[in-house]
Amino acid sequence: LQVCCVRIANMFIVKRVVSAGGSFAPHCTSLSVSHFSACHCLASSRRHSPYSSVDRERYTSLVKSVMSSRVSSQTPETLQAEDEHMYGPVVRTPPPRPDMRVPKTLHPFLRCETTEETQEPESGPPVRISLKREQGGSFVPSVTRIxxxxxxxxxxFYLERWKRRMIAELGEDGFKEYTQNLFRQGKLFHSALEDILMSGSTWKDKSLSEAPKYPSEVLGYMESISxxxxxxxxxxxxxxxVQHDTLNYLGIVDCVAxxxxxxxxxxxxxxxxxxPFLSNTYDNPIQVAAYAGALNSDENYKxxxxxxxxxxxxxxxxxxxAHQLSSELMLEYWKxxxxxxxxxxxxR
Incomplete structure (x- = not known):
């Protein structure tokens, strides 16, 4: 079989040389292998072959390359094993660990003494408790400020970089106007939301009859949340x-529903x-958990x-x-x- 491979490989060389303008004799290229046998030693008479003078060792590498020109049988697993054998195991960077710190005092998230009998009925208009800062009273910081x-x-760092980039594009006055517009649009958006939620209607009902009464700046936002x-x-x-008297902070909840x-x-x-992801909302989940903890401790809410x-x-x-925060997630953000x-x- 090895002799067959050598001869076939050398035929391949002869044909390549002839096609490239080599000087091999024509009869060498017309050899037939249709009746070639691996058991050539059993032939009755041994004829002179033009390949008898070929240096077999010289073309051993060629034969090996011809015989090995197949698709590699290695898999990603064997390649990785070979790589680890040659260069050592791959050092994988561990994922970032969450903040393992714990609060000095783990204040409860829920008011444990609340029972089903003290729950407020869900009927009736929504509650709206206005913020009242007592004159001469102690300062109570807000969730946003904290x-x-x-x-x-x-x-x-990222906030300052964003601010510098915006000032470079808009200028100092332009950036100030930009932030003022954002604040105004936010107020208009919340006002339109309050109108819809207080009336108990949907945006679909409003958009058919009363949408023109809303500022044009909020129409896209309202369509977005429809x-x-x-x-x-x-x-x-x-x-x-909502206010947490024990922890001494307060906040204004957008909506409870x-x-x-x-x-x-x-x-x-x-x-x-x-x-599209909760991570894109930065500190907003912490803010929501802080509001919930304050509401749960506030006697104004049953x-x-x-x-x-x-x-x-x-x-x-x-x-x-819409990014939902389960009760398990809320407890983590509460910590x-x-x-x-x-x-x-x-x-302070």
Missing amino acids: LQQTLSPEQI HILEDISAVRAIEST RYRGVLCIIDWKTSDKPK YQVENGLIVVAYKDGTPAH TWLLRLEEFREQ
Whole structure:
């Protein structure tokens, strides 16, 4: 068999040389292999072959290359094993570990003494408790203020870089006008939402008859959240103040309602860029958990909320993204909020 391979390979060489203008004799290229036998030693007479003078060792590498010109049988697993044998095992970078710190005092998220008998009925108009700061009273920081003053160095770096880039594009006055417009659009958006939720109607009903009365800046946002509003029911509070007397902080909840049957703290956000993942919302989950913890401890509310919802609306009418926070996630963000609250107190 080896002799056959050598001869076939050498025939291949002869033909390649002839086709390239070589000087081999014509009769060498017309040899037939149709009756070639591996048992050539049994032939009755041995005829002189033009290949007898070929140096077999010289073309051993060629034969090997011809015989091995097949698809490799190695798999990704065997290639990795070979690579590890030659260069050592692959050092994999471990995923970033979550913050393993724990609050010094793990304050409860829920008010344990609340029972089913003390739950408020879900009928009736939504509650709205206005913010009242007592004259001469002690200062109670807001959730927004605490989060702003406890940003990580990385968050501060990216915020400052974004601000410098925007100023470079718009100028100082242009950037100031841009931020003012964002604030105004946010207020108009929340006002339109409040009107719809207080009336108990849907955006579809409003868009057919009363949409023109809303500012043009919010029409895209309202269209963006229209599919979310269809799943909102049993609204219990709108733009209502919540306060945690034990931890001494307060906030204003956008909405408390049922989303697909689950009672949630709902936070409405606007954005120019898509935010399809919860991680894109930065500190918003911590904010929602802080609001829920304050509401659960506030005597003005006779019910408890364990879940959250962050809705990101888009000005161009693109369907909003709804990020649900389960009770397990809310507890994790509640611990993070307690750490931020401790950091804020240490700073002061």
